[in-house]
Amino acid sequence: MITVVPDYYKKFQCTADKCLHSCCIGWEIDIDEDTLAFYKTVEGQLGRRLDKNIVTEADGTSHFCLAENDRCPFLNDKNLCDIYTELGQDGFCQICDDHPRFRNFYSDRTEIGLGLCCEAAGKLILSQKEPVQLICTENVGGEFLFEDECDFLDLRDDIFDILQNRTIPVKKRIKNMLDLCDAKLKHRNAAQWAEIFMSLEKLDDVRDVMLEELKNADESSFNLPICEEFETAFEQLAVYFAYRHLADCLDDGRLAQRAAFVALSCKMIYMLCALHYSKNDSITIDDMVEIARMYSSEVEYSDDNMEKLFDILSE
Numbered sequence: 001m002i003t004v005v006p007d008y009y010k011k012f013q014c015t016a017d018k019c020l021h022s023c024c025i026g027w028e029i030d031i032d033e034d035t036l037a038f039y040k041t042v043e044g045q046l047g048r049r050l051d052k053n054i055v056t057e058a059d060g061t062s063h064f065c066l067a068e069n070d071r072c073p074f075l076n077d078k079n080l081c082d083i084y085t086e087l088g089q090d091g092f093c094q095i096c097d098d099h100p101r102f103r104n105f106y107s108d109r110t111e112i113g114l115g116l117c118c119e120a121a122g123k124l125i126l127s128q129k130e131p132v133q134l135i136c137t138e139n140v141g142g143e144f145l146f147e148d149e150c151d152f153l154d155l156r157d158d159i160f161d162i163l164q165n166r167t168i169p170v171k172k173r174i175k176n177m178l179d180l181c182d183a184k185l186k187h188r189n190a191a192q193w194a195e196i197f198m199s200l201e202k203l204d205d206v207r208d209v210m211l212e213e214l215k216n217a218d219e220s221s222f223n224l225p226i227c228e229e230f231e232t233a234f235e236q237l238a239v240y241f242a243y244r245h246l247a248d249c250l251d252d253g254r255l256a257q258r259a260a261f262v263a264l265s266c267k268m269i270y271m272l273c274a275l276h277y278s279k280n281d282s283i284t285i286d287d288m289v290e291i292a293r294m295y296s297s298e299v300e301y302s303d304d305n306m307e308k309l310f311d312i313l314s315e
Contacts, residue, residue: 002109003138006243008128009112010137015120017079021293023099023118024072024081026203031062035093046086049073104247106149113243116296122289125240126233131164132243152250155180156242159259163238170234174263177242181259186315190219190271196312197268200298200305207298210291214275222274224283230273233288234266241265244300260313269295 031039031054039050053073056062067073074082083091100118104111111134114121145153162176178184188196194215198208224230241262249255272291277283299305 001138002136004109004111004134005137006113007133007135008124009114012114012121012124019079019119021119021297022075022079024075024079026070028066029064029072029093029095031064032094036062038091042087046082049082102244104244106247106250107146108144111243111247113240115244115300116240116292117301119289119293122293122296123286126236126285126289126292128236129232131166132160132236132239134243148250152247156246159242159246160239163242164235166231166235170231170238170266173235174238174266177238178259178263181255183256183259183263185260185263185267185313190217190222191215193264193268193271196309197298200308201302203298203302204294207294210272210275210294213279214271217275217278219271221278222271224270224274224277229285230288233285234270237269237292238262238266254310254314257310257313261309264309264313265295265299 036054039047039054041047042050053065053067054062055065064072064074067075072081076082076085081096083096089097100115100121102113102115104113114125116122116125158180159177162180163170163173165173168176191214194211198211198215202208242259245258245261246255249258269288269292272295273283273288276287276291299309
C-alpha cells in the first residue's frame with residue numbers, strides 16, 4: 001500500500017499543554033475495540049480509573065465519560081494526558097493517536113493530511129511559503145488504481161496547478177478551479193451566508209457571535225491587506241480543502257458540490273478575516289489560523305453540517 005502525505009506533514013508536532021483549544025475538551029472520544037481490550041488489562045490506579053470512566057452504549061460503542069466542563073477524565077490540571085504519561089503513545093486509542101489526521105483511501109494508496117481544527121496544524125499549513133507537494137512516505141505493494149481514480153488524480157493535479165499558479169490572484173484561481181470542475185457557487189451576500197451557517201448544528205457559542213457580526217457588517221468594507229503573506233495563506237487554505245474533500249467524489253459523485261464547498265470555505269474564512277480586520281485595523285496569520293480552526297471544527301467535523309451544506313450547494 002502506498003502512503004501519501006503533504007510535504008509539511010512530518011513537521012507537525014502537538015503542542016500538548018500549550019494548546020489553547022485542547023482536543024481533549026468538548027469532544028466525546030470513542031474507544032476502538034482493540035484499545036478497549038487493552039484497557040481492561042491495565043492494573044493499579046490507572047486501571048481502576050479506566051474502568052470507572054469508560055461507558056459502553058447499547059450499540060456496543062465505548063467512549064470516555066466527559067468530566068466537568070466537558071473535559072476528558074484523563075486530562076489533568078496541567079492539561080496533560082494521564083494515559084500518555086503512564087502508558088506512552090501505545091496507550092492511546094485510535095482517535096487520540098490519529099487526531100488531527102484524516103485519511104482518504106484509494107485502491108492502492110492511503111492519503112493522509114492534517115485537519116485545520118487543530119491550531120498547531122493550522123499554523124503549520126497556513127504558514128507554508130512554498131507550493132504544497134504530495135510525497136510518498138511508503139510504497140509497499142501498490143499495484144494499480146481503478147480508471148476513475150486515475151482520472152480523478154489527473155484532474156486533481158490540474159486543480160493543484162491552478163490553485164498554486166501565483167501569477168494570478170487567489171480569488172481568480174478559485175474561480176478557474178470551479179470552471180474546471182463545472183461548478184458554481186451561487187451568489188449570496190455576507191448576511192445570507194451568515195444566516196445559512198447559523199442554521200447549522202452549533203458546537204461553540206463563539207461561532208454565532210462571529211456570524212451575527214458578519215450578518216450585520218458593512219460588506220463594502222470587506223478587504224484584507226494586499227500582501228504576499230495572506231495570498232499565500234489563502235492558497236494553502238484552498239489546497240487543503242481540495243486535498244481533504246474532493247476525493248470523496250469518487251464515492252458520491254458530487255465533484256461540483258465539493259469544488260463549490262472548497263470555494264465557499266475559502267470565502268467564509270476570507271469574510272470573517274476581513275471582518276476582524278475592519279474591527280481591529282489589523283490581522284495576523286495567527287488570527288487567520290484561529291478563524292480557520294473555528295470554521296473547521298464547526299463544519300468539517302459535523303457530518304450533519306457537511307450534508308446540509310452540500311444540499312444547499314446543489315440548489
